[in-house]
Amino acid sequence: MRTDEELMELYRKGSRDAFEELFARYQGKLVHFAFRMTGDQAKAEEAAQETFLRIARAAFTWQPKAKFTTWMYTIARRTTLNFLRDEKDEAEKVPIQPGEENEDGSPALQLAGPNSLGPEEMAWSAQIQERFVESLQRLPETYRSAFILNRGEGLSYEEVASVLGVTVQAVKSRIFRAREMLMESLSELLP
Amino acid sequence: MECLELKERISAMIDGEALPAEVRMVEEHLAACAECRAIERRMRSVGAGVARIEGEVPAGFRDALFARMEAENLIPRRRSLFVFSLRWAAVPLGAAAALALFLFMSGGKGKDAVMPPEPVPRVAQSPTAAPAPAGIAEDASKRLPAVAGREREKSVASAGAGQEPLSPEDRDIIANLDLLEDPAGIDAPGEVDEMEIFVPSGRRQG
Structure with a gap:
């Protein structure tokens, strides 16, 4: 091939x-x-x-x-x-925060819902996907891109760094920040 | 090491990007810290969730894209199978059409076009000789060779009246028309060429 x-x-x-x-x-x-x-x-x-x-x-x-x-x-x-x-x-209806490298997490999106399940355990539904998608859109673009490229597309930190034009350390930091913010906004869905 | 300092390393370890020494350090910490084990689980969950988000590729996505690319000359056009077939079939189709046209134009002479022409005496091909009526020639060709030869001799003789006198050679040919058209008459029974019997087989083959 x-x-x-x-x-x-x-x-x-x-x-x-x-x-x-x-x-x-x-x-x-x-x-x-x-x-x-x-x-x-x-x-x-x-x-x-x-x-x-x-x-x-x-x-x-x-x-x-x-x-x-x-x-x-x-x-x-x-x-x-x-x-x-x-x-x-x-x-002017999509608020994208200016993602700075050292910026702290923004106020968490409070999601309604009784479930507290991990994606591996819960039945993946359109509603849960919608909440994930919504939470992703709340992330600063620089965090979101890094996290999606790594977790969604399977690129290594080095490859993500090449795409974004930043250092590997910056990618590592952005992905960690993205995780923290998502965990906060999806707290009701996560284990 | 404080838990907060360790979180970024946990994240990198989940992604397979931590150094071996960092992995050992994190694993030792997780074994002793329930709070960080919960954080690790949640970190894995959000990563797995993002990976499961998918859009849909609509049915017409490919066609729409390639149509735009062709419109912008970004990609060579795909020739359709019909065009290919027509191109490859053009030569045999053209040949067949030409043959059909030839047969159509030749009309009643179609038989002549396919079959070898009947031998015609040189006299009949003389530019001064008037052509025999088509009906007569056609009838003659349907008859046996000897009969046709005699009739042709008569027609030639009548056609040659008033023309230049025939040479001795031509007269000889006309006199032997029957033999020329019916070679069996040459080898009549009892007139076998004995010399031919003794010809070595090798020479016959040669």
């Missing part, structure tokens, strides 16, 4: 099949990533599609030395943030 980087090289030489293969590999991941970032299915679809278009448009600027997924998520994150900014400009 060809690597992502080999497929990119083939696409740059004009292979449609190569791009079709990349699309098949990452369409789900990009839609999931955009949905985790935005919490909106329609925006996730648009952002994922726009990400693929940007990848295609920028294919000739891609450096074969770079890991494809790192490059792809860098584009995906920027694209998704543009969608969120557009929405904010239009309706």
Whole structure:
């Protein structure tokens, strides 16, 4: 099986099949990533599609030395943030806090609900997913991106650092902060 | 080590990013601290929860994307199977059409186009000779060779009236038309060439 980087090289030489293969590999991941970032299915679809278009448009600027997924998520994150900014400009209804590296956790989102179950134990329902998504949207974008890229997309700290353009230590700190804030806002659902 | 200082290391350990020495330190602490074990469990839970959040890839997602890419010339267009089939079928279809057209244009002469032409004496091909009516030629071709030869001789003789006199060679050919059209008459019974019997088999084959 060809690597992502080999497929990119083939696409740059004009292979449609190569791009079709990349699309098949990452369409789900990009839609999931955009949905985790935005919490909106329609925006996730648009952002994922726009990400693929940007990848295609920028294919000739891609450096074969770079890991494809790192490059792809860098584009995906920027694209998704543009969608969120557009929405904010239009309706100003999504409060995204300016995530500073040393910032303390914001006031927790108080969720109603009697259950106190861990995701591994509880039956995953649409309602519980909605609460997780809502809590994620309350995180500062820098925390949210780091946490989603690591836990949701499976990138290492080093890869997350590359996508976000920060140090590994900064990633470690952001992910820890994100965890603390989520634990607080989802306290009623967690064990 | 204080619990608060340890939390970040617990988070890194869950993600598989802690150093071996840090992992040992955290595990020792967790073994003795119930509060931090609860924190570790909750930390794992939020990570697992985020991983379970998924959007949906709609049915038309791929087609919509590739249509946009084709519109922007970002990707080569896929040729349809019909176009490929038409292209590959063009040569044999064209040949078949040409053959059909040829057969159609030849009309009643279709038989001549397929079968080798009947040998015609040189006299009949003379540019000054008038062509025999098509009906006569057709009838002659349907008859036995010897009969047809005689009739052709008559028609040639009548057609040649008033023309230049035939050369001796032409007359000889006309006189032997029956033999030319019916070679069996040459090897009549009792006239076997004895020399041919003694020809070595190797030479026959050669």
